[in-house]
Amino acid sequence: MKLASALTGLFASRGGGGTAAARLRQPATPAAELDMVLIWAALALLLFGLVMVYSSSIAMAEGSRFTGHQSTYFLVRHSIFLGIGMVAGTLAFQVPMRSWQEAAPWLFIVGVVLLVVVLIPHLGREVNGARRWLPLGIINLQPSELMKLFAALYAADYTVRKLPYMSSFKRGFLPMAAVIIGVGFLLIKEPDFGAFVVITAIAFGILFLGGINVRLFVMLAVVAAVGFVLLITFSEYRRQRILGFMDPWQDAFGKGYQLSHALIAFGRGEWFGVGLGASVEKLFYLPEAHTDFLLAVIAEELGFVGVVTVVVLFALLVQRAFAIGRQAISLERFYSGLVAQGLGLWMGVQSFINMGVNMGLLPTKGLTLPLMSFGGSGIVANCIALAILLRIDWENRQIMRGGRT
C-alpha cells in the first residue's frame, strides 16, 4: 500500500496535493489547463496503433479480394475512425460532467436497446458466428463498445446515488447485479464474452471503489468465479479456447493455432524486434493480426522494447485516470471521481486482458487493444472516454482556481 501511495503521490503532486488545505497553501501559479501526461500517452497509443494497424494489415489487405487488394484498406479506415474519434472527443469534452451524470441512465438504456437490436435477425450483422454489429449505412456500429462507456457512466451515477446503502446487499448491491446480469445475458447472446468481462469489471469495480461492503464484494467475486467456471464448463466453444490457452503446443494446428502463432511472434521479436514491417506472422499465419493480436505483431516487429512501451503507456494512462479520479473525489466531486477511475479501470482491464491473451497468460477471447486495435466503434468510444477524463481533469482545475463548473 505504501508503494501505491508513493506511485500515485508522485504523479498527483503536480495536480496540487489532495486536500483543500494543501490547495490553499500552494502558490497561485497558473496551472496547466489539461493533463499533458495523459494527452501524450493517449496520443502516443493512438498513433502507434495507427502505424501498427497498417503494418499488420498490409499483406492481408493486399491479398484479399474482400478489400479489393488495396494495401491501405485498413490504414485509410483506421485514419477515418481516428478522425471521427477526435471530433467525437472534442464534442464530448464540451459536455459538463453534470450533464453526463444526468444523461447516464438514459445513455445506459440506449445502450441496452442497441444490444437488443443487434440480436434481432436482419438488423444485426453476423461475422464469424458472432452477431455484434449494426450496419448503419457506410459504417458498422458495435454497441458493446459503446456499452463499456455507458456502463462506466451509469455505474458511477448509481454508486453515487446509493452511497448511503453501500453496505446493504439488498439496496446497494442487488439492483446493480441484476442490471449487469441482464446486460451480460444480451452480450453472451451475441456472443461477446470479452465485452461482458470488461463491463462486469467496470461496473463492480466502480461499486467497489464506491465503498461497497468488502465481505459482500468477496462474496460477489466468488459467485462471479463460480459463474465463469460454469459458463466455461457448459460451453464447448469456450472450453476449447481455454484448452488452447493452457497448452497451445498440444494442438498447435487446431485449438492452439492462434495463440501458438502469437507466441511465435513474441519469440521471433526477441529484445529489439525484426524491424517495422518485417513480421512473418502477419503474412496470413496469425489471424486477427490487426485487431485482437496487434500486440503480437508489435512484439515481433519491435521486440520486447515495443511491448514494454505499450505496457508503460497504458500504465501511465491508467495511473493518470486514477489520479484525476482521486483529485475529483478530494474535491468532493464523487461522480466525476468514480467515472474517471471507472474509465481507468476499463482501459487497464481491457488492455491487460488483451495483452495477457497475446502472451498466453489468459484464455483467448475477442477483445481488442484499446486505442490501438483496428475497429471503428472501439476507437470512437475510447476517444470519448479520454475526452471525459480530460473534462473531469479540466473541471478539477477550474474548481481549484476557484471557478465553478
Add this chain to the structure above:
Amino acid sequence: MKRARGVTFNHNPLLDKGLPVWRPRFVLLALLGCSIALVGRAAYLQGVNDDFLQAKGASRYARVIDVPATRGRIMDRNGDVLAVSTPVKSVWAIPEDARLQPAQARRLAELLDLDVRELNRKLASEKEFTYLKRQLPPELAERVAALKLPGIHLQQEYRRYYPGGEVTAHVLGFTGVDDHGQEGIELAFDGELVGKPGSRRVIKDRRGHIVEDVESIRLPQEGGDVTLSIDSKIQYLAYSALRDVVKKYKAQAASAVVLDARTGEVLALVNNPVFNPNNRERLTGAQLRNRALTDTYEPGSTMKPFTAAMGLEKGKYRFNTVIDTSAGRMTIGNATISDSHKHGMLTVAEVIQKSSNIGVAKIALSFPPEEMWSFFDKLGFGAPLGLGFPGEAGGRLRPAKTWRPIEQATMSYGHGLSVTVMQMAHAYLAFARDGELIPVSLTKQSGTPVAGRRVFSAQTAREIRAMLEMVVQPGGTAPAAQISGYRVGGKTGTAQKLDGGRYTRRYVASFVGLAPMSDPRLVIAVMVDEPSGKEYYGGQVAGPVFGQIASGALRALGVAPDAPLVPLQVAQQEAPREHM
C-alpha cells in the same frame, strides 16, 4: 447527489464512510501489478524462451528449397553451341487452396493454353500437388504470376534448347521434363552434364510465397559442358544430303557417318527420318531411331574389300592375281551364288572394282572359317564399338565353327552377317590409316593421338585403297561418287533385304569411301534403306551422297586438293552446293 456536488471546505462524513481512500490505491496497484506481470511474461517469451518459439516458427514457415543447377552445354568441335538450357517456369497448384472464380479459371486456362474443363478437373483433384503446365516461357509465366491467383504457384526450371534442331537431333538426343537425358549424348553424358542442385533456407508466407531468403545451405554446382567431335558444317552437309536422297528416291530411311581418319573422331552422324528436338509432340519411333548406331543391316558388297584385304595380307593373293569368274555362277553345296554380269577373268583389283561375288567368294573359301572370323572380328564386327551411346548395336557375326561353306562364301560379300553404319565406317579406318585401327569417338579428342591396333599391313591397305579408287573410275561400280579437285575411293553395296529368312526385292544401297586418296582424311559411310524406283544400286543412290558430303567436308576442313579441278559430270550437277 446534489449534496455531494460543489466545493465545500467542511469535512464530509460521507467521504470517509463511502469512498475509502485505500480502494483506488488497491485497484491501481493491482493494475500496475498486472503490467509488471505482462512485462515479466514478455521478457520470458522474448528473452528466455525465444529459441524454442523460433524453432516452432521455423517448422511452420521455414522451408528448404532446391536451387536448380544449370545443365551443361553441348558444343561442337568448334565451340558452336548445340544444346543449351534456358530458364522456364512450371505452373503448379495446391488444388485445395486454388478456389478460382469462373472468370479467373478462364483467364488462367487461356494463358496456359488449356481447356477450361481440363483445368477445373485438375484443380478439383484430391491431390495435394498438381502440375498445370510444365516449362512455360518466362514472359508467359510473368503473366500467370501477375494474376495472383490463390493456390497457383510457379517453379523455376530449365528447358533444353537445341539451336541445330533436326540437324543434330539424333546425336544429341534430348532431356525429359526432369532435365535428365533420355536419348543420345544427353543420356550418354548425363553424368557430366547434370549439375548438383543447391539448396537454400527460405521463409514462406502461408500462401507459399517466399518472403525472405534466410541463408544458402549449398550452392548449386553447374553442370559441365561437353564438347563433341561433331563439326556443325559437315553435320549440316550430311544432313541435307541425306534429306535430299531420301526425298529423291522415296527411301524408307538413310544414315551417314563421317569420321576423321586421323583421330577417329565422328565429324558427322545423321539419320533420316529425323525429328525436331525443340518440339517433340507427335513423335514416332521411326523418327527417334539413331539408325547409324542402333540399327543393323546386311552390308552387302561393302564387305568385299575386307575379304580382299585378308587375301592380300595372308599372301595367298596379290593385287594382280587372276581369278576366274567367267561362269557367272558358282555352286557351293546345294546353293548357287551368282554375279549380276558375267565378268570373265578378273584380277583381285577388278573383282573389287566390278564387285564380283564369285571373285571374293573364291578368296574367302581359300581360308578356314576361323581365320576369316578372326579377321572380321579384329575389324570390330559382331560387337558394339563401345562409344557409350545408348542403344548401340553390335551387329551379328556368328561363331566360325557354325559356318557352312555357303555361309562363308556369302559373308565374304556381306550377307549372313549384320553391321551398323558406324561399324562399317570404323572398319574402313583401317584402309585410311595404313592398316591401323583406332577407336571412334563422339567427343573431341585433344592432345595425344590414340594408340592404334594393327589389323593388316600398310602395303595391304595401300593396295586396297588403289582398288577402292578404281571403283569410282570408269569401269567401276560408282563413277557417280567422284568429285572435282580430290581423288576419292570407296566401295558400293547393294544388299537385298531379308524378310522372314527370304531375300526380297527391296534393297539397302550403301557406299563407304575415303577421301582424299593421296592422304586419306575422311571416312564416309552412307546407307540408304529401300530406295524405291528403278535406281537402287549403291553406286547410283549412295555414291553421289558420298561425293556430295566429301566434296563439301574436304573444303570445310581446308584439305588441299590432290586432283585437277576438272568439271566432272557429277561435280557439275552438284555445283550449286559446292560453296557450302
